[in-house]
Amino acid sequence: MEKKAAPVGIENFKELIQDGYYYIDKTLLIDEILITKAKVTLFTRPRRFGKTLNMSMIKYFFDVKNKEENRKLFENLKISSSKYMSEQGKYPVIFISLKDLKGNTWEKCFENLKKTMYKIFNEYEFVREKLNIVEKREFDKIWEMTDSEESFKTSLLDLSNYLCKYYGEKVIILIDEYDAAIINAFDKGYYNEAINFFQVFYSSALKTNDSLKYGILTGITRIIKEGIFSGLNNLYVNTILSKNYSEYFGLLESEVIEMLDYFNMKYRIEEVREWYDGYIFGNKKIYNPWSIVNYAGEKEIKAYWANVSGNTLLENMLYHAGESVYDDLKRFTEGESIEKYISDGTTIKSLLNSDDEIWQLLLYSGYLTKDEKQREIDVTSEYTNIYNLKIPNKEIRKYFGNMFLDRFFGTEIKTDILTKR
Incomplete structure (x- = not known):
C-alpha cells in the first residue's frame, strides 16, 4: 500500500481525504456539536491548531450540496458509525473564512470583504431561480459588488434567507477566524469602522435570523465587550480553558505516537514531547498539531509553529x-x-x-x-x-x-x- 503523506498546510477536508493524506480522525467533533445543540458556538484556539480543517470537515458533513459524494468522505471514519450520521447532507451551509481579510485601510478591507461575499454568492447563483423580483435584485447587487456598505452588513443574513427559501431547510453558518479582521483593523488604525460593520454583520446573521439552524465560529480571542455578541443569549463559548471539546483541536499523545509510528519515527517521541507537547486544553494534554505535521514531513526537530503563528x-x-x-x-x-x-x-x-x-x-x-x-x-x-x-x-x-x-x-x-x- 502506498505510504500516505503528512498533510502539511492542507486545510480542505475533501482534498485531504480524496488525495490520501494522513488524517487524524476528529470527526466525533460533529457528534459533540449535535449532542450539545447550542444554537451558536464559538471555539477559540491558537492559530494553526486545526480550526479551519475542522470547519471544512463540518461543512462537507452537513452540506446538502453534493451530499452523496460528500458522504463517501466519511466512510470508515469514526462518525460513520454514529447515530448522527443521519444528519449528514441535510442542510445548506455557508462557510466564510475571514483569516485573510486584511488591508491597510477600512476601504481596502471592505473591498476585500466584497470580493469574499461575491465568491460565496457566486457559489449559490442557482438560488436566484426561486427568488422574487425584489430578492433577485438584492442578490445581484451583492453578487456584482455594487451595493452599499449598509447592505453588505446584512448580506450573510440575506443569503441564509435565500438558501432557506430554496431548500426548505434552515441554514448552518460557519465563520472561520471571526476576529482576524478586527485585530488587523486595530493594528492598522481603522478599528471603529471595522467594529461598526462587523457588529451588524455577525449579529444579523446569528442573533435575529429565523433561517439559522446552527452557527459556528472560530477565532483566537473571545472579544465580548465590543458588543459583537451583545444580546446573543444563545452563544456557547468554548475556550482552551473549557473541558468540553478539548481533544478536537490539537493532538493527543496517543495520536502523536500513532502518527510517528506510521512514519517510522516513534523512537523520537521523547524529543518530540520536549519540543511540541506541554499544552493543557481543558483537562487534556495537547501537542501542537502544526509542528507535529511539519515534523512528520521534514523529519527535523526545529521551531515550525512559533515563526508562522502571527504576532x-x-x-x-x-x-x-x-x-x-x-x-x-x-x-x-x-x-x-x-x-x-x-x-x-x-x-x-x-x-x-x-x-x-x-x-x-x-x-x-x-x-x-x-x-x-x-x-x-x-x-x-x-x-x-x-x-x-x-x-x-x-x-x-x-x-x-x-x-x-x-x-x-x-x-x-x-x-x-x-x-x-
Whole structure:
C-alpha cells in the first residue's frame, strides 16, 4: 500500500481525504456539536491548531450540496458509525473564512470583504431561480459588488434567507477566524469602522435570523465587550480553558505516537514531547498539531509553529508594556510558572492600556499554557479566574529567547537564558 503523506498546510477536508493524506480522525467533533445543540458556538484556539480543517470537515458533513459524494468522505471514519450520521447532507451551509481579510485601510478591507461575499454568492447563483423580483435584485447587487456598505452588513443574513427559501431547510453558518479582521483593523488604525460593520454583520446573521439552524465560529480571542455578541443569549463559548471539546483541536499523545509510528519515527517521541507537547486544553494534554505535521514531513526537530503563528498585536502590546511584564517574561523563559488573572473576555481597545491583558492574549494565542499544578481556589472567591501559567515547550521557549528577550533585554541576557535551556 502506498505510504500516505503528512498533510502539511492542507486545510480542505475533501482534498485531504480524496488525495490520501494522513488524517487524524476528529470527526466525533460533529457528534459533540449535535449532542450539545447550542444554537451558536464559538471555539477559540491558537492559530494553526486545526480550526479551519475542522470547519471544512463540518461543512462537507452537513452540506446538502453534493451530499452523496460528500458522504463517501466519511466512510470508515469514526462518525460513520454514529447515530448522527443521519444528519449528514441535510442542510445548506455557508462557510466564510475571514483569516485573510486584511488591508491597510477600512476601504481596502471592505473591498476585500466584497470580493469574499461575491465568491460565496457566486457559489449559490442557482438560488436566484426561486427568488422574487425584489430578492433577485438584492442578490445581484451583492453578487456584482455594487451595493452599499449598509447592505453588505446584512448580506450573510440575506443569503441564509435565500438558501432557506430554496431548500426548505434552515441554514448552518460557519465563520472561520471571526476576529482576524478586527485585530488587523486595530493594528492598522481603522478599528471603529471595522467594529461598526462587523457588529451588524455577525449579529444579523446569528442573533435575529429565523433561517439559522446552527452557527459556528472560530477565532483566537473571545472579544465580548465590543458588543459583537451583545444580546446573543444563545452563544456557547468554548475556550482552551473549557473541558468540553478539548481533544478536537490539537493532538493527543496517543495520536502523536500513532502518527510517528506510521512514519517510522516513534523512537523520537521523547524529543518530540520536549519540543511540541506541554499544552493543557481543558483537562487534556495537547501537542501542537502544526509542528507535529511539519515534523512528520521534514523529519527535523526545529521551531515550525512559533515563526508562522502571527504576532503583530503581541509585538505592539510588548512595545507598550511596563517593566513588570518584561520581568515576568524573563521568569517564564527561565521555566517558572506564574499566577495570572485571566478574564472571561476582552476588548481589543483595552489590550494596549492594561499589562494584565497581555497574559490573556499570550495564553489564548498559544505562547503560554496552564500549568498542570493549579492552586486550590474557593469557587466563591472573586479570584476564581487565576491560573498558573507557563511556557509549554522548548519551541516556544526558543521563540521567546530569540525574539522577545533579544528585543527588550538585549543580547547579553538572551545569551544567558538560552544557555540554561
